[in-house]
Amino acid sequence: MHLLYATRDGQSRRIAERLALRLNALGVAATPRALALAHPVPGDPADPIIVVAAVRYGKHLPEAEQFLAHYKRLVSPPPLVLFSVNLTARKPGKDTADGNVYLRKTIKRHGLKPVLAQAIAGRLDYARYTWLDRQLIRFIMVLTGGPTDPRTAIEYTQWDKVDALAARIAALHVPAR
Numbered sequence: 001m002h003l004l005y006a007t008r009d010g011q012s013r014r015i016a017e018r019l020a021l022r023l024n025a026l027g028v029a030a031t032p033r034a035l036a037l038a039h040p041v042p043g044d045p046a047d048p049i050i051v052v053a054a055v056r057y058g059k060h061l062p063e064a065e066q067f068l069a070h071y072k073r074l075v076s077p078p079p080l081v082l083f084s085v086n087l088t089a090r091k092p093g094k095d096t097a098d099g100n101v102y103l104r105k106t107i108k109r110h111g112l113k114p115v116l117a118q119a120i121a122g123r124l125d126y127a128r129y130t131w132l133d134r135q136l137i138r139f140i141m142v143l144t145g146g147p148t149d150p151r152t153a154i155e156y157t158q159w160d161k162v163d164a165l166a167a168r169i170a171a172l173h174v175p176a177r
């Protein structure tokens with residue numbers, strides 16, 4: 001199974017690694033790989049592709065957007081599993097394909113039909129950000145009722161939910177005969 005991630009601060013990579021660990025434990029081979037710009041789309045139409053993509057400033061990272069645009073042009077696209085990593089997903093109801101604005105817009109923009117799509121809450125770590133990013137994210141947190149103390153470092157990712165997603169992916173997987 002192809003397991004691709006797009007990250008800047010590492011949380012989407014950690015989520016992809018956790019998915020790989022759980023999938024491997026369930027007997028499904030998957031190795032996480034970083035998406036690059038102009039990443040080739042794997043060809044086997046029977047082999048699902050999992051994309052774990054971080055959001056920055058309202059959009060998935062460019063390498064993920066570009067990959068999805070390529071994917072959409074495939075004649076026989078393999079099944080797609082799409083995970084969006086962002087902070088909005090920490091709120092109840094904002095982690096579904098309809099409830100999460102980034103996921104909803106990306107699916108619509110590319111006309112995707114993922115077999116599974118979910119938003120996963122990421123990590124907030126003000127100390128890592130540039131001054132400008134810190135101010136902007138604090139502003140978003142004011143608007144959405146999140147922590148604004150610049151010393152805050154919180155991992156919102158619920159790993160039991162990630163494990164449950166891995167189990168759902170494993171159930172999708174039909175081993176080759």
Ligand SMILES: Cc1cc2nc3c(=O)[nH]c(=O)nc-3n(C[C@H](O)[C@H](O)[C@H](O)COP(=O)(O)O)c2cc1C
Nearest residue numbers: 007008009010011012054057058086087088122123
């Ligand atoms: C510069 C910057 C912009 C961000 N913009 C958004 C945003 O628009 N919406 C959101 O929900 N989260 C936003 N986030 C939160 C990230 O999606 C979250 O920190 C995620 O864990 C980052 O994933 P990564 O560690 O794989 O890069 C932003 C984070 C940073 C650093």
